[in-house]
């Protein structure tokens with residue numbers, strides 16, 4: 001099968017590599033920024049364009065990868081679906097729940113498969129935690145604490161700093177953990193969020209969510225784009241029989257100064273394992289396309305994750321809990 005990459009920034013490059021590792025061919029790379037399209041196309045011997053529509057409507061394209069800023073996802077997903085292409089769309093699925101719903105409808109209407117890249121469901125350490133929970137190691141889970149973040153990402157034209165486009169750390173980054181909590185513990189009931197969204201003198205975004213799940217579990221989720229550099233992930237689940245935890249950065253006291261090692265592009269969390277979680281999500285997507293199994297992430301999961309993150313942003317704005 002042949003692939004069109006729409007958006008040739010950090011994640012477009014990542015998905016082109018994963019698609020090729022799965023034996024697919026990248027035939028066209030599209031980006032508003034022609035230089036980005038040219039550079040990626042050159043790497044894979046593909047065509048390049050600064051116009052997405054002709055790229056996603058090509059007869060030789062079977063799969064369209066959407067790795068553009070979040071507000072562009074709905075229009076691109078719907079355009080690709082109308083051309084009868086299967087779609088791999090980066091998370092967040094769309095900027096709004098209404099856009100997620102209309103995109104799901106268009107994909108269904110045109111009979112195409114739509115996958116949302118909630119890659120944390122494929123990270124091996126998160127899978128190890130989930131396996132321990134399923135095996136009953138912690139007994140009845142009561143409290144989950146997840147933490148994710150690092151330096152403020154630097155996307156093309158600084159789009160991450162525009163909350164209307166990215167939704168900040170809460171919608172763009174914490175959404176991974178909100179999705180994982182729902183994946184593992186079921187539906188949320190109520191969400192409360194406090195967020196520091198400072199743009200002067202430094203751009204800092206720090207968001208703290210507390211959530212009650214319908215199961216009774218309480219979750220605390222922290223997302224930060226306020227560190228001088230790096231990326232850090234933590235997870236802890238406590239239950240009636242014990243605790244399971246993971247910390248990507250278990251080190252003694254450290255300090256660092258802002259400006260040293262600042263982010264270039266988005267920081268994509270690294271994984272010490274041999275098989276990238278980004279490859280695992282591609283294998284899952286392709287297994288679904290080939291009719292071998294159902295995917296671990298459905299478009300409805302993508303929609304629910306956007307709904308949770310949107311509720312968190314509303315809570316931060318209104319300073320009141322939001323019932324889901």
Ligand SMILES: NC(=O)c1ccc[n+]([C@@H]2O[C@H](COP(=O)([O-])OP(=O)(O)OC[C@H]3O[C@@H](n4cnc5c(N)ncnc54)[C@H](O)[C@@H]3O)[C@@H](O)[C@H]2O)c1
Nearest residue numbers: 007008009010011031032033067068070090091155156266
């Ligand atoms: N799963 C993950 O780990 C992960 C990590 C980072 C980002 N993301 C998501 O991936 C998506 C892309 O983020 P990124 O970090 O690659 O951003 P980026 O800024 O590095 O790249 C985005 C590219 O899209 C191009 N673009 C913008 N509008 C376009 C349009 N309408 N048509 C074609 N090209 C267009 C830009 O010129 C840019 O080159 C976002 O939705 C982001 O939330 C996911």
